[in-house]
Structures are given as structure tokens and as C-alpha cells.
Amino acid sequence: MIRTVIFDMDGVIIDTEPIHHDAFFTQFAELGIPVSAAEYATFLGKSTRNVFQLLKQKYGLSQDVEDMVLRKRELFNKSFDEDATLDLLPGVRVLIEDLRRHDVQLVVASSASKATIARVFDRFGLDEYFTHRISGEDFAESKPNPAIFLRAAELADTPVTACIVIEDAANGVAAAKAAGIYCIAYVSPHSEGQNLHQADRIIRSFDELSAISIEAIVPVIQA
Known part of the structure; x- marks a missing residue:
């Protein structure tokens, strides 16, 4: 049973997911990394920390993973709180x-x-x-x-x-x-x-x- x-x-x-998508791509633009829609699709189901661990290694990012996680959360929270629908x-x-x-x-x-x-x-x-x-x-x-x-x-x-x-x-x-x-x-x-x-x-x-x-x-x- x-x-x-x-x-x-x-x-x-x-x-x-649309809020996560917008927050991620806003941040990708800030970081100057060319993440494609196809690559982003492989991230679905992964934690934000694991995503930025992968991106840091792939694109040689100098930013700290935890700092990138906090920035993503900031962008997400703002949109989440403002979306009345x-x-x-x-x-x-x-x-x-x-x-x-x-x-x-x-x-x-x-x-x-x-x-x-x-x-x-x-x-x-x-x-x-x-x-x-x-x-x-x-x-x-x-x-x-x-x-x-x-x-x-x-x-x-x-x-x-x-x-x-x-x-x-x-x-x-x-x-x-x-x-x-x-x-x-x-x-x-x-x-x-x-x-x-x-x-x-x-x-x-x-x-x-x-x-x-x-x-x-x-x-x-x-x-």
C-alpha cells in the first residue's frame, strides 16, 4: 500500500520555473557567460549551488560559488514577491x-x-x-x-x-x-x-x- x-x-x-529562468539568465548576462537554452535545460532539477559549481568550472569564473548563489536568490526573491499572479x-x-x-x-x-x-x-x-x-x-x-x-x-x-x-x-x-x-x-x-x-x-x-x-x-x- x-x-x-x-x-x-x-x-x-x-x-x-519562469522566475528561476529569468533570474538565472539575468545573472548569466551579468557574468558574461553564453549559456544556451539547451544547456539551461540540463540544469532543471539541479540545485543552484551545483549549477554554479558547474558553470564556474566550465567558464573559469572568478566569482565565489556562494556569492553567485546569493545573487541568484536575490533576483528570484524580488520577482517572487512582486508577482501577484x-x-x-x-x-x-x-x-x-x-x-x-x-x-x-x-x-x-x-x-x-x-x-x-x-x-x-x-x-x-x-x-x-x-x-x-x-x-x-x-x-x-x-x-x-x-x-x-x-x-x-x-x-x-x-x-x-x-x-x-x-x-x-x-x-x-x-x-x-x-x-x-x-x-x-x-x-x-x-x-x-x-x-x-x-x-x-x-x-x-x-x-x-x-x-x-x-x-x-x-x-x-x-x-
Whole structure:
């Protein structure tokens, strides 16, 4: 029986990817580095720290990684706070509430910083639904490394065979599968360029999911 659903946050619970995109590309311009859209697509699902570690090495940047992380966070926070239209993705709150009514434990495991996760949870009142919030900044390697999802299952005191991950990025799907967890991939408006073929199931709307439909896939996991 499924006991825990592990949600990614950006692109799954809330559509903050455009804000991240704009913050990153503003900073890339400040740094004078020619990051292409194709290269940026490979960053989705990775922590900001890991992204700048890669860029520092690739482009020989003199700036300190932590300083670049703080600048990115500054740009993101400003846009996040000023965007009055920002909301949870359609159908996701309904799904979250349905899962909780069925006593399914919920965990968020996001590559976002703790500060960004807290910002989203505070603004949209999500604390009451989730037992744990896990940030990628606590791990040496980002998704597709499975560590964040293994930690989520551990904190939830749930075997990986009784967990489900909901992701929208190729790196996240790969991390879930490497952790041995059934993965549902959500094709978000910003999933272009993301290869989600490793997912066990692909959805295009959260209306396709419910606590009952998630229970129905248990035999597949146990097979």
C-alpha cells in the first residue's frame, strides 16, 4: 500500500520555473557567460549551488560559488514577491488535500534552497499538509543522484516500494528511478526539452490523479 507521496516543488506544486529562468539568465548576462537554452535545460532539477559549481568550472569564473548563489536568490526573491499572479499549479491543491484525507503522508523533496521552499510554503499555506521539507542544498550532488529521494523515504519511515515521486524534470525522474521509487512525471508547460521516458507514468494534468488512482498502481510496484 502506498504510504508516502514525495513531491518535487518547482514545476510540480508551483510554476516558479519562469522566475528561476529569468533570474538565472539575468545573472548569466551579468557574468558574461553564453549559456544556451539547451544547456539551461540540463540544469532543471539541479540545485543552484551545483549549477554554479558547474558553470564556474566550465567558464573559469572568478566569482565565489556562494556569492553567485546569493545573487541568484536575490533576483528570484524580488520577482517572487512582486508577482501577484503566482499560484499553485491547477489541481495540485485538490490532489494534496485528497491524499491527506486518505492518510497518505506527503513530503517535498526539492532542489530549491530551504529559504525558497519556506517562501512558497508560507505564501500558500502548505505546512499543514507536509510532514517533511527536504532541500537539495543539503546534498553534495543534485538530482539525478538519488540521495534526496532516499532521504525523503527515510524521514517518512517508508520503504521505497511504498513511495511515489511526482516530478517534472528528467534529472528528477532519473533520481527517483535510481532510488527504486515509482515515478509519475508531470508534463508542465516548462518541460520542453525534458526527456521523461524513464517515468512509470506520464500525466498532463493533476486531474488525472487522485488518492484512489494512486492506490490502484500499488500492484504494479509490488510486481
